Amino acid sequence: MDKKDQNTEQNILNAAKKVFQLKGMDGARMQEIANEAGINKALLHYYFRSKQMLFDAVFKAAFEMIAPQLNEILNDESSIEDKIKNFTYNYISFIIQHPYLPNFIIQEINRNPEFILQMKENPGFPNLKKFKNQINDEVKAGQIKPIKAEQLFINILSLNVFPFIGKPLIEAIGDIDDNQFKLLIEERKTHVANFIINSIKV
Template sequence: MKKIKDKNTEEQILNAAKNVFQSKGMNGARMQEIADKAGINKAMLHYYYRSKQLLFEAVFKHAFTLLAPQLNTILNDDSSIEEKIKNFTSNYITFIVKHPYLPNFIIQELNRNPDFILKMKENQGFPNIEKFKKQVNEEVQKGIIKPISAEQLFINIMALNIFPFVAKPLIMAFTNSNNKNYNQLMEARKTEVANFIINSIKTT
């Protein structure tokens, strides 16, 4: 008789895997450790996920599918570029504070498997910047913002939001911060980053 996968067990596995991947990375993570943290045996873990790669992708997709639709909604709503920058920054930082492993997951996997993101692009809700590009061009033509390509503006937004999380140990060392101080810095960045970008492109 075919076994039926239990949603609660699967959630336990994903949570355990998230914690192990976060602390050990993809290469350092071991299936036995994940099984132990999930409170199941290794055979059961392999029944749900045949390999560490498949488990990694499941953890990544679970987190990414929570974030991507939020960002896609912001990029494609009818708000101004200024409001988009504010909302994007606030939503992204809020999300990554709750899922701090995600940026490094992305970097690690892109370095190890550059084609991985192509599979993610096929998923519904993957961020689309076409409307954002059109809005940037329109606001440049109207003189609302300074001349800048939408692609460069989007990269600036992504870079200023992502880097402090990817380089957390470095940021903490440079600023002599503990975890509490670091979290306060990240909370402040919700407005600091948005204001910095907005002030750099506003014409008045």
């Protein structure tokens, strides 16, 4: 693929990301994506034959940016406390830049449960094996309260993911505007980690 083709493809992916963010997978139309990219629909279909292929490419590109980072954190030699801090900070920082991603994932899992199983085959997909062993060892040593590694990971994931998925609800119930929400999210980079660490401290 020459540079011109690469630029066109990236332009399409950027346009698709915007449209998917606004309309979701089911609501997005290929013509809208072509319009956003400033190309005709025939050229769009030349690069991506279907909306599903385009969605997969957008999702994969974003997922491949964050998944290896999270996997590295889960499997490095740092303490559980540092893992929680680093995971939370990196995840929230990344999603601030890619706010469409959590809804993308939820929508696609509900629409196509096999999709995440396909993603699991990709190199760099987060692996909990070392994290689980580390939690089990620290529980046995009395360094943290008894907790299953899976439950702890669900706590970490839920507290980090939900605010992005539930943004309209949080803003409405909290009676806050977009700028106030952004400030809350910035605070959560450290608040979530501290909350979870304090919950498992002996």
